Amino acid sequence: MIELKSAQEIGRMAATGQFVGELLAELREVAAVGVNLMDLEHHARRRIKERGAESCYWDYTPSFGRGPFRNVLCLSVNDAVLHGLPHRYALRDGDLLSIDMAVGIDGWTADSALSVVVGTPAPDDLKLIEATEVALEAGIAAARPGNQLGDISAAIGEVARRYGYRVNNEFGGHGIGRTMHEAPHVPNDGRPGRGMKLKPGLTLAIEPWLCQSTDRIRYDEDGWTIRSADGSRTAHSEHTVAVTTDGPQVLTRRPRHDTRPGNRSGQSTATS
Known part of the structure; x- marks a missing residue:
């Protein structure tokens, strides 16, 4: 069942989203050469506790994975793209580095992700991150009343192909609100004019992710970490978005001063 949220409920999600955006901006500044992934994890745990929030990841037990997820961040490095387990690295x-997080505050959740190069960036890596961010912008722009779900998917896929990448549709975006994962599923490629009609009050996590030279994936033995099948680099960008009568409203906007390379989605008009 798809629940349309009231303006007041979207406002409560926006409060959660503001915290998520601020914490992601902090984490991208903390991430530096020599910093351990567990330092990022513990930084996030501390900030979530201070805010009185709850991680949506802690004890998460989907159909994949081995046992409950016992972290508050997904930290995916290089060829890892989704659900990366924080570990001593x-x-x-x-x-x-891709950083993904979702939290709930007072019963309302928000989910967001970003990718950043630590230290000296390679042009191909910046291009890959840019592609996910431009695809995210395109998907958000399509999240308007009267459009259909396929318009979001098609917009994301068109950008990916324009940049020269292929799309894997095994994992994508999703509805969000009272829980982290709600209906509908939002594929990262599709046909325009197909799928459910978008109505005001619909809230979605839109999340393009790409691999440099493949659309196939593999799992680590931990059952969680998803990598490109050929070992090529990966990137992931995500925002929580509300469909409103005034157009798409991004609920996980990051602070304007978040200016490190690979921050197109934090700075653009469409997503800020």
Whole structure:
């Protein structure tokens, strides 16, 4: 069942989203050469506790994965793109890091992700991150009343192909609100004019993710971490968005001063 949220409920989601955006901006500044992934995890745990929020990831037990997820962040490095388990790994110069988090505050959730290069960026990595961010902008722009769900998916897929990447549709965006994962599923590629009609009050997590040279994935033995099948670099961008009569409203906007490379979606008019 798809629940349309009232303006007041969207406002409560926006309060959660503001915290998520601010914390992601903090984490991208903390991420640096030599910083351990567990330092990022513990930074996030501390800030979530201070805010009185609850992680949507802690004890998450989907059909995949081995046992409950016992972290508050997904930290995916280089060829890892989704659900990366935080572990003792010191970031190296040139690592491409994706940070994904979702929390709930007072019963309302928000979910967002960003990718950033630590230290010296390679042009191909910046291009890959940019592609996910431009695709995210395109998907958000299509999240308007009267459009259909396929318009969001088609907009994301068109950008990916324009940049020269293929799309994997095994994982994508999703509805969000009282829980982290609600209906509908939002594929990262599709046909325009297809699927459910978008109505005011619909809230979605839109999340393009791409691999540099494949659309196939593999799982680590931990059952969680998803990597590109060929070992190529990956990137992931995500925002929580509300469909409103005035157009798409991004609920997980990041602070304007968040200006490190790979922050197109935090700075653009469409997503800020």
